[in-house]
Amino acid sequence: MSVEYDYVIVGAGSAGCVLANRLSADPGTRVALIEAGGSDRGLEVRMPAGFSRLFKTERDWDFTTVRQPELSGRELYWPRGRMLGGSSSMNAQMWVRGHRADYDGWNIPGWSYEDVLPYFRRTERRAGSNRGEVYGTKGPIHISELRSPNPATALFLRACEELGIARLDELNGPSNEGCSPTPVTQRRGRRWSSADAYLAPAAKRPNLTVLTSSRVRRVLVEDGRATGVEYGDDGGGAAVVRARGEVILSAGTIGSPHLLMLSGVGPADELLAAGVEPVHELPGVGANLQDHLASGIFLHCLKPITLAGAESAGNLLRFLAGGRGMLTSNVGEAVAFIRTSEEEPAPDIELIFAPGSFVGHGLTPPPGHGLTIASILLRPESRGRISLDGRDIVIDPGYLTAEADVRRMVTGLRKAGELFATEALRPLAGPPMDPYWGPRTDEELVRWIRERSETLYHPVGTCRMGEDPGSVVDPALRVRGIAGLRVADASVMPVITRGHTHAPTVMIAERAADLIAAESLSR
Ligand SMILES: Cc1cc2nc3c(=O)[nH]c(=O)nc-3n(C[C@H](O)[C@H](O)[C@H](O)COP(=O)(O)OP(=O)(O)OC[C@H]3O[C@@H](n4cnc5c(N)ncnc54)[C@H](O)[C@@H]3O)c2cc1C
Numbered sequence: 001m002s003v004e005y006d007y008v009i010v011g012a013g014s015a016g017c018v019l020a021n022r023l024s025a026d027p028g029t030r031v032a033l034i035e036a037g038g039s040d041r042g043l044e045v046r047m048p049a050g051f052s053r054l055f056k057t058e059r060d061w062d063f064t065t066v067r068q069p070e071l072s073g074r075e076l077y078w079p080r081g082r083m084l085g086g087s088s089s090m091n092a093q094m095w096v097r098g099h100r101a102d103y104d105g106w107n108i109p110g111w112s113y114e115d116v117l118p119y120f121r122r123t124e125r126r127a128g129s130n131r132g133e134v135y136g137t138k139g140p141i142h143i144s145e146l147r148s149p150n151p152a153t154a155l156f157l158r159a160c161e162e163l164g165i166a167r168l169d170e171l172n173g174p175s176n177e178g179c180s181p182t183p184v185t186q187r188r189g190r191r192w193s194s195a196d197a198y199l200a201p202a203a204k205r206p207n208l209t210v211l212t213s214s215r216v217r218r219v220l221v222e223d224g225r226a227t228g229v230e231y232g233d234d235g236g237g238a239a240v241v242r243a244r245g246e247v248i249l250s251a252g253t254i255g256s257p258h259l260l261m262l263s264g265v266g267p268a269d270e271l272l273a274a275g276v277e278p279v280h281e282l283p284g285v286g287a288n289l290q291d292h293l294a295s296g297i298f299l300h301c302l303k304p305i306t307l308a309g310a311e312s313a314g315n316l317l318r319f320l321a322g323g324r325g326m327l328t329s330n331v332g333e334a335v336a337f338i339r340t341s342e343e344e345p346a347p348d349i350e351l352i353f354a355p356g357s358f359v360g361h362g363l364t365p366p367p368g369h370g371l372t373i374a375s376i377l378l379r380p381e382s383r384g385r386i387s388l389d390g391r392d393i394v395i396d397p398g399y400l401t402a403e404a405d406v407r408r409m410v411t412g413l414r415k416a417g418e419l420f421a422t423e424a425l426r427p428l429a430g431p432p433m434d435p436y437w438g439p440r441t442d443e444e445l446v447r448w449i450r451e452r453s454e455t456l457y458h459p460v461g462t463c464r465m466g467e468d469p470g471s472v473v474d475p476a477l478r479v480r481g482i483a484g485l486r487v488a489d490a491s492v493m494p495v496i497t498r499g500h501t502h503a504p505t506v507m508i509a510e511r512a513a514d515l516i517a518a519e520s521l522s523r
Helices: 014-024 048-054 100-106 113-123 151-162 194-202 252-262 268-273 313-322 403-420 442-452 502-522
Strands: 002-010 031-034 124-126 141-143 178-181 208-211 214-222 225-233 238-249 293-301 334-338 349-354 370-377 385-389 392-396 429-432 485-487
Touching: 002 014, 002 225, 002 252, 014 031, 014 194, 014 208, 014 502, 100 113, 113 124, 113 502, 141 194, 151 178, 151 334, 151 349, 151 403, 214 238, 214 252, 238 252, 238 502, 252 385, 252 392, 268 385, 293 403, 293 442, 334 403, 349 403, 370 403, 403 442
Parallel strands: 002 031, 002 238, 031 208, 124 141, 238 485
Antiparallel strands: 178 334, 214 225, 225 238, 293 370, 293 429, 334 349, 349 370, 385 392
């Protein structure tokens, strides 16, 4: 049996929820949103500090990369949200648009900083400081200040100023060079995901159908046109939905290229080797994978004020009764964006401060009160790829395959060490906390980076947008060579932003909705 809609959207994540709302705003348009995961209800999703409690549960795709030769041969754990809201229901809630140079640097008509700025503003509903009115205030995504920041966070910001890192008026202006408390996607101290912002208000529309626990297996392509999708439910059944207008893939940086490949769109030789009949040769599918790599310094905290004490009965009560207290922390409470050399046009390293020890994705209970400053490689030169092994996905981020990336990481970690040595932070900064052992020389720092770096959870780029024929989607996000098929999610970013990836993904989806509406009017 098959049912027909105007638009079929695959994936209810950061991007898919935006599209479901915007496209179904016209009551004459029938929209289906199909999500592999289930509900986003529950305390672990709502409670900001609890995001690592979602790791390795049924709400996590729980991916693993292949062995990374430049990271001591380790296989890395990659969580991704598998529920309504997708990764926006399990992320650290940091709202960081990036730098104007990111979008101008994409160099794609329609996607310059000035072009995309209205879409950021359209999505934002800022509560709190808004100097220069950089934020929008009427959109669906609540962007707040942390309600109960840790006292150590103010000291980190003072430490940055001691080292000459200027305090920004607002983090999300055109330049993010400087330091700032982290703006968070929270409302009254609770997580505010794409599903909260976009899906919940549209859920009762009779022209929007949301299917959960339904994993799309492939896009149906007939005579060069996407006509629908085939999906399976958790019980092993299969069904088809048809799209009169378009199929839109918003299944994320791993899911979207995976689905294209399973549908016969990708590098033909690789598809054949995996037993998939090629429908359209598009070698760029799965290539251009980029991620932000993170390497941290972990120290004992000399005062018992950190998030190690977050899960007390008192804090739970404070959170449940008033949306306040340590459980409203997003862990990464403040940031600094810096350049490792004067030649850099914009920041290439981010330093994230956590008033707690965030070791092993927060899955390992800390051995006491700790502090973390993580150094993030914002502009990796390394590129990886996603490919098929039979029907399964293979993730190779190619971390640190470019030598320049290692040098930048070393400079970032040195700066993190300098911050801990400032007058502001010294009273809190104790000895190294296990597994950190206090590397000092360049060789030791490189060893630490290779042995312990982890993802900051920001993969992008595997369905690259561009004007060139080698790109996967064109500047209107249409898949090259297949009519009626678009990709709108983090995978279309040609180059990763010098910020975090949720905000740009929402922006991409907002713009995609306009592009789709404009095209439907002209049909
Ligand atoms: C632990 C963690 C922390 C993060 N912290 C931050 C942060 O603080 N700030 C920030 O900006 N970014 C953060 N990110 C990254 C950010 O959340 C993502 O970049 C963003 O959510 C990506 O949006 P998306 O729409 O591309 O994909 P997703 O939001 O991942 O959505 C994809 C959706 O598609 C579904 N799907 C996939 N395949 C199929 C299929 N075959 N059939 C049906 N459905 C399918 C998935 O289940 C999912 O719901 C974090 C991510 C993680 C995992």
